[in-house]
Amino acid sequence: MSKSNKGWFALFTVPLLLVFTTVVIIPFIIGIGYSFVSWDGIPANPKVFVGFDNYATLFRDDRFLTSAWHTIEFTVLALILVNVLGLAFSLLVTMKLRVSNAARTMFFMPNLIGGLILGYIWQFIFTDVFKYLGDKTGFDSVFFNWLIHPHFALYAMVIVFTWQMAGYTMIIYIAGIQGIPDELGEAARVDGANLWQRLTRIVFPLLMPSFTICLFLTLSGAFKIFDVNLSLTKGGPNNATELFAMNIFNEIFGYGHYGLGQAKAIIFFVLVAAVTLTQVIITKKKEVQY
Amino acid sequence: MNRTSRTSVSTLLFLLALAFLSPIYLMLVNSFKDRAELYRNALALPSSFSFQYYAKAMDKMNFMTAFGNSLFITIVSVVFVVVLASMTAWMLVRTDNRLSRIIFLVFVSTMLIPFQTLMMPLMQVMDWIRVNLHIPMLNTRGGLIYMNIGFHASMAVFLFHGFIKSVPVALEEAATLDGCTKFGVFWRIVFPMLKTITITVAILDVIAMWNDYLLPSLTLSDKGLRTIPLSTFYFFGEFTIQWNLAMAGLTLTIIPVVIFYMFAQKYIIKGIAAGAVK
Numbered sequence: 001m002s003k004s005n006k007g008w009f010a011l012f013t014v015p016l017l018l019v020f021t022t023v024v025i026i027p028f029i030i031g032i033g034y035s036f037v038s039w040d041g042i043p044a045n046p047k048v049f050v051g052f053d054n055y056a057t058l059f060r061d062d063r064f065l066t067s068a069w070h071t072i073e074f075t076v077l078a079l080i081l082v083n084v085l086g087l088a089f090s091l092l093v094t095m096k097l098r099v100s101n102a103a104r105t106m107f108f109m110p111n112l113i114g115g116l117i118l119g120y121i122w123q124f125i126f127t128d129v130f131k132y133l134g135d136k137t138g139f140d141s142v143f144f145n146w147l148i149h150p151h152f153a154l155y156a157m158v159i160v161f162t163w164q165m166a167g168y169t170m171i172i173y174i175a176g177i178q179g180i181p182d183e184l185g186e187a188a189r190v191d192g193a194n195l196w197q198r199l200t201r202i203v204f205p206l207l208m209p210s211f212t213i214c215l216f217l218t219l220s221g222a223f224k225i226f227d228v229n230l231s232l233t234k235g236g237p238n239n240a241t242e243l244f245a246m247n248i249f250n251e252i253f254g255y256g257h258y259g260l261g262q263a264k265a266i267i268f269f270v271l272v273a274a275v276t277l278t279q280v281i282i283t284k285k286k287e288v289q290y
Numbered sequence: 291m292n293r294t295s296r297t298s299v300s301t302l303l304f305l306l307a308l309a310f311l312s313p314i315y316l317m318l319v320n321s322f323k324d325r326a327e328l329y330r331n332a333l334a335l336p337s338s339f340s341f342q343y344y345a346k347a348m349d350k351m352n353f354m355t356a357f358g359n360s361l362f363i364t365i366v367s368v369v370f371v372v373v374l375a376s377m378t379a380w381m382l383v384r385t386d387n388r389l390s391r392i393i394f395l396v397f398v399s400t401m402l403i404p405f406q407t408l409m410m411p412l413m414q415v416m417d418w419i420r421v422n423l424h425i426p427m428l429n430t431r432g433g434l435i436y437m438n439i440g441f442h443a444s445m446a447v448f449l450f451h452g453f454i455k456s457v458p459v460a461l462e463e464a465a466t467l468d469g470c471t472k473f474g475v476f477w478r479i480v481f482p483m484l485k486t487i488t489i490t491v492a493i494l495d496v497i498a499m500w501n502d503y504l505l506p507s508l509t510l511s512d513k514g515l516r517t518i519p520l521s522t523f524y525f526f527g528e529f530t531i532q533w534n535l536a537m538a539g540l541t542l543t544i545i546p547v548v549i550f551y552m553f554a555q556k557y558i559i560k561g562i563a564a565g566a567v568k
Binding site: 005008009011012013015016017019020022023024025026027028030031034092093095097098099100102103104105106107108109110111112113114115116117120121122124125128129132133163168171172174175210213217223224226227230231244245248249252253258261262265266268269272273276277 | 299300301304307308310313316320328329331333380385393396403404407410412414436437439441443444447504519526537543544551558566
């Protein structure tokens with residue numbers, strides 16, 4: 001590169017690199033460092049180097065392990081529900097019906113409302129509307145306050161997350177479906193393939209790139225969920241819905257265990273990266289060309 | 291499908307979409323009821339339309355201030371992300387050497403880091419800057435905007451990078467021969483050609499930044515600086531029991547989103563689809 005080209009290169013890239021380095025790179029590196037110390041977050045108090053003690057402690061931390069288990073449970077349920085619903089919506093609205101556009105707009109709508117606000121709306125539904133429905137219809141084994149029951153509170157989170165994400169994956173599945181040439185379906189129809197055969201033999205295999213993206217987005221979104229967790233259940237009842245992100249937040253800013261919380265945060269990063277990369281590699285392999 | 295079955299499928303689909311939005315209906319109707327009426331029948335339409343709970347919620351949430359803060363922070367952050375990331379991505383694509391490739395790789399790989407991994411050390415870094423360089427990063431709109439730019443840089447560079455790779459260089463070379471500087475080439479020739487991906491980046495970032503709770507909650511402590519998610523959080527801390535008032539408050543927060551959706555709907559849906567193609 002000539003000198004003037006180097007100057008232009010710097011002029012164009014350095015401003016963003018400076019911001020990016022101070023906001024992402026440096027915090028990430030010193031974050032690794034913090035995970036090896038014991039510190040309560042008060043600047044005047046000493047940071048004591050404890051080696052791998054924080055990492056050893058977190059694997060014996062029952063509350064953390066429980067939150068890990070709940071996060072997995074939540075993620076698996078959310079992954080299935082979001083994608084089944086998103087895919088079903090996308091198939092319905094690509095049928096070229098008169099109401100297709102209106103329906104698409106309506107299914108996507110919740111995604112624009114922030115997680116915190118969605119959680120509050122549903123908090124009202126699960127506590128008061130459900131109770132009202134139970135009293136009126138007599139189905140009080142289904143309609144009761146879900147948020148005070150440890151299992152149902154987790155399912156409530158799955159429902160809210162699905163309500164938020166299904167429309168988003170629908171848009172991506174629609175883009176994938178529209179990329180499949182009509183002739184393929186027509187040819188199969190002529191050959192006598194029924195709807196189910198056309199879906200499973202033609203549409204789904206050619207939708208693999210959309211599956212890769214949608215599974216990645218739902219997987220990482222569900223793993224990192226915080227806002228809905230905070231506004232819907234606050235982690236309750238009795239920590240039964242305290243997922244990973246919230247456990248880390250509470251450990252650091254709630255209990256002031258800065259070192260231990262940061263060690264959890266590093267483990268969290270490793271898990272998110274490992275799980276999402278594995279998923280992308282597996283689904284990428286299943287992508288086919290026509 | 292024949293005509294009758296098309297009509298019935300259409301009707302079913304529309305009913306399904308309406309049922310999907312029933313939480314919004316419940317929020318809306320209960321924002322007009324008094325407490326007794328709300329508990330008597332949470333599903334029914336209100337017996338009278340009075341906006342008294344809206345007025346009260348608006349006042350308690352300090353809604354206009356929060357709206358102004360959210361608007362300012364979101365717009366300025368998005369403009370900076372678009373300008374800086376498009377410039378960076380263009381240079382990285384057009385300068386094909388090892389440094390460019392390393393920088394791009396760093397941007398992409400850091401997309402896997404969850405916010406929770408960075409939040410505590412980030413606060414320490416920002417505090418260090420405040421103490422040692424005397425730049426107020428915490429509890430200022432500017433500081434939050436700075437952090438927003440940093441957190442959305444990776445995704446934006448990634449999207450611009452992918453798009454620019456498919457833009458032919460011929461026009462840029464012609465402009466250079468005519469004596470245009472790199473700055474001129476970028477702003478006059480390249481940037482206008484990036485319209486599609488610019489809209490995508492802007493839309494994805496507007497949605498993410500407008501709705502963000504965690505980062506603003508860590509950086510902004512002054513009441514007067516609260517964004518909409520922050521003021522909603524504090525409002526709920528005080529008024530959870532009064533659901534009618536709470537529903538009016540939530541409806542208020544959703545109105546700007548619905549207006550934005552009505553005007554930008556086409557671009558939002560295109561943008562999401564375009565942003566997903568990796």
